Amino acid sequence: MRLRSVFALAAAFVVCVVTTPLAAAQDLLIPMDDQQENHLKAYGAVYAALQDGRTVDWLLNHRGGAFLAEASDAVRQELQVRGVTFTPVSAGRASKIIAEVEADGSNKSVVPLEKAPEIAVYAPDGAVPWDDAVRLALEYAEVPHDVIYDEEVLNGDLASYDWLHLHHEDFTGQFGKFIRYRNEPWYIQKQNRAEAAAEEFGFRKVSQLKLAVAERLKQYVAQGGFLFSMCSGTETFDIALAAHQTDIVPEEYDGDPVDPNALDQLDFSNTLAFRDFTPNLNAREYEHSTIDVGPPPPEMRDPSLDYFTLFEFSAKWDPVPSMLTQNHVATVKGFVGQATAFNEDVLKEDVVVLGEAPDRPQVRYIHGTHGQGTFTFYSGHDPEDYQHFVGDPPTDLSLHPKSPGYRLILNNILFPAAKKKKQKT
Template sequence: MPVCPLVTRAVRATLLLVGAVILLARPVAAQHLLLPMDDAQRNHLKAYGVTYQALKAGQKAEWLLNYRGGAFLLPDVPDLRKRAALEGVSVEPMTDGAVAAVRAEIAGGNMDAVVLERSPKIAIYRPVDQPPWDDAVTLALTYAGIDFASVWDNEVLKGDLSKYDWVHLHHEDFTGQYNKLYLAYRDAPWFVAQRERDLGTGRLFGKDNVPALKKAVADNIRGFVDRGGFLFAMCGATESLDLSIASLVVDIAGPFSDGTPPDPNADAKLDWTRALAFQGAHVEPSPYVNALSDIDGHQVNVPSRRQPLGTFSLFGFSAKLDPVATMLVQNHRTVVADFYGVTTSFNKAVVKRNVTVLAQEEGAPWSKYLHGDYGKGSWTFLGGHDPEDPQHAIGSAPTDLSLHPNSPGYRLILNNVLFPAAKKKPRKT
């Protein structure tokens, strides 16, 4: 028997209405995962690793500058949810509507959303036979789950830095004086082995002594930045790198590595136009004083000059006008406890005028955290050795970052890891 068209239309309408009610009754699926980076985050350090792994897998990511401590916005995919859960990283599922509301809030304030395009290729300058101290960046990347390669003098001098976007330096003394550790450790087996290793490498590359080797390495690192690379340095590498780059002669301060006496005219043999961050600094001429120059404000290893630790404050930048500086200071704390290193801080009197100061101690004559452009690339210097070990000494046990998952100091290191992944925006004026 034929069915009445009116009845058919009524049945279809009823079915459509029932379907709509069912859809409305279901919870709306999330399309995004927000990784908050304020106090709601259980593990700030591993949140960087989750974001890095998302980029490595080809996922899209955004860095929400000045929004909830520098939150990350990722797609809601099962692998990311699983990784975040395993790592103890706090996530907040968000619908398209919720994200639109966040974008409106960002548009109306001192915030911005920066697209992270790809996982950067990272190298850490460190020897295979590690000396008896740890490297805070190696600790940070390992704990967060971020991939990196290790390079040393051989790789640098062969031009291998061109394979990487971002290179990290830590404790190394590029003047070839071993941070003057020969004063106390010249007969220690690890020190003797380190010296023999460097002398052997120098011979392979036609260098007569360790200062000549390290100067060649420093010049190659300068070239890496000049050609567009990103450099992050901490501790003694900051000061010694610029001293080595600026030196017009191999031996600027008479290290014991080849028996050369101190050069009383070392200051006159420095070309600061080649340096990244500093100018007009004075070299410490005595091989018996455990300091390289007056760049370091704290002079931790010179008892008569040593300055006490305080706190340093991160500067607030305009996210829309100065996104690079803003990325580098993203944090859930604006005041951070200071920490010593071979080079703890940077004497303001010798910092170049075009350098951006990212953090400093209020009322002190030194800065803690610097950034600048050089050629086609850029560099960032952070004073101190280990953000969670203020008095770190040779032989101290490595910091266990599982005890410091929310470390604001270590967050500064990891900001630099993701900085090269950011899509470059035209600078606003």
């Protein structure tokens, strides 16, 4: 598929009318509003079309962020097999849709998606007693991806990927502050592997290994990579970068005490999204820092009252935030995690807030740039499991095919496929 001009589409329509009694479908409209039966599978179908060398138009702010794809047998079959709702449209109808979306004064825009990004997830091989929402989304949508970890990052494999997700991770070297699980087999396995990797790469402590990994990831973004993270991966990434000149890790985790001047030696110029935060230096407290506002006490948690609102951006003036917030609803159910919500007071000035709780300073979804690349941080652990506990079974996304919270994840995997357009001036 390709982005045609209105005039070219109109001309094609005239030819079809003259030569055939009934204009054949030229495109397939994939609605992403309430009419779509499987929003999540739709992303996988679009990704498959891009893999086949086709171009798909993303109609920002039109019918929930609809897609317009070529009416080929291959694309049609992908949509049918995946159970994705679509409508064949003639060239004339397609021209009207394009004209409506691109009309002056509309809050919409057409963005061509041209190349399927190479995707990787930074995650450990060994079993851990929690799943990861991004991997669940990719697997359900049938989007191919690689799993890499510290070894691949430090060996220079990041250059092979356009988009990278940071799994539920602790880049500070405190093993998620899960000290209460220190005798569990999975914790011991994770600790042993991390310590072995640190030794292999010449680091004395796991915190030094993780800092080196974080620095490589930051360099990956600066060189044009697209970084996405959720839950603790968001918060601990910047904590590790801020503490690159000091030791904030309690003795219980690394065998030596915290630097007595640690808080004075934090370097916020080295972080991506957050500044002026305070790391939690207590080994037995679950919270990592003041970046995370944190969930309310258990007795006050009511999922029906916890939600956040997506900001509406002009697709013509702000195409990137628009792509990242495409959805069929304006409000999304809240969900907790090790990093449940970001403290608005510690956001850097150039960070764009994409979604926040309407009645309190809790930011849930942010985006920013660094060098030639971008980062997007999404708080919480699982959009369809309000309080996901250690050991809980993975979410079955076949029960949530229209999940607005999971849609935000999948917006991010298509974002790198977009052809850059000159912004309106």
